[in-house]
Amino acid sequence: MGVSRETERLAAYVGLLRKWNPAINLIAPSTVEQIETRHIADSLQLAEIAENSPGNWVDLGSGGGFPGVVMAIMRPELQLTMVESDQRKAAFLRNVLRELALPHARVLCKRIEAVDRLDAANISARALAPLPQLMAYVDRHLSASGTAWLMKGRNWQDEVAQARTDWKFELKPHQSTTDPDAAILEITEVRHA
Numbered sequence: 434m435g436v437s438r439e440t441e442r443l444a445a446y447v448g449l450l451r452k453w454n455p456a457i458n459l460i461a462p463s464t465v466e467q468i469e470t471r472h473i474a475d476s477l478q479l480a481e482i483a484e485n486s487p488g489n490w491v492d493l494g495s496g497g498g499f500p501g502v503v504m505a506i507m508r509p510e511l512q513l514t515m516v517e518s519d520q521r522k523a524a525f526l527r528n529v530l531r532e533l534a535l536p537h538a539r540v541l542c543k544r545i546e547a548v549d550r551l552d553a554a555n556i557s558a559r560a561l562a563p564l565p566q567l568m569a570y571v572d573r574h575l576s577a578s579g580t581a582w583l584m585k586g587r588n589w590q591d592e593v594a595q596a597r598t599d600w601k602f603e604l605k606p607h608q609s610t611t612d613p614d615a616a617i618l619e620i621t622e623v624r625h626a
């Protein structure tokens with residue numbers, strides 16, 4: 434059996450990350466040896482959990498492309514927008530999309546707060562900001578019936594409690610397979626408290 438297109442593209446993506454990381458600091462140098470086991474595995478589990486979620490996708494603060502590039506690789510037909518304000522990282526992401534031939538994905542090099550409302554069906558974010566701040570970004574860019582997929586570390590329960598001071602939302606946490614204390618928060622029906 435041949436190597437799948439997804440596997441080929443993931444390998445090419447890892448190659449580009451390794452090539453450019455010393456110059457652009459796309460991921461913490463201490464985690465370069467964990468690209469597959471941590472960064473890619475984290476993003477793949479989101480792709481799996483959200484595999485049947487319909488509509489377009491916006492990844493906020495994409496950095497080196499987690500989870501945005503991995504989503505684009507796993508679902509190449511998806512209309513996907515990555516928002517990343519750092520020019521060098523945005524240039525890297527555009528180069529990845531070109532080299533991997535993923536024409537349905539695009540990069541906006543702007544601050545999330547300055548981007549016109551995107552009315553997204555799905556929003557993802559990983560390692561971007563504490564949940565109360567993330568909720569403001571989500572509120573700006575998520576459609577009324579949309580779903581946010583927020584990848585959170587071990588303090589996620591405290592962050593949820595803090596966010597509930599200002600926001601109402603439905604929450605379904607998915608335990609992370611790479612870190613049992615971390616979670617992907619599936620959030621819908623976001624409104625001001």
Ligand SMILES: C[S@@+](CC[C@H](N)C(=O)[O-])C[C@H]1O[C@@H](n2cnc3c(N)ncnc32)[C@H](O)[C@@H]1O
Nearest residue numbers: 494495496499517518519543544545559560561
């Ligand atoms: C810690 S990195 C995480 C990157 C990636 N999501 C990951 O998990 O590896 C956060 C990224 O968000 C970007 N960022 C932070 N605040 C932003 C904002 N307000 N608008 C756009 N990008 C932002 C930073 O430039 C940085 O690349």
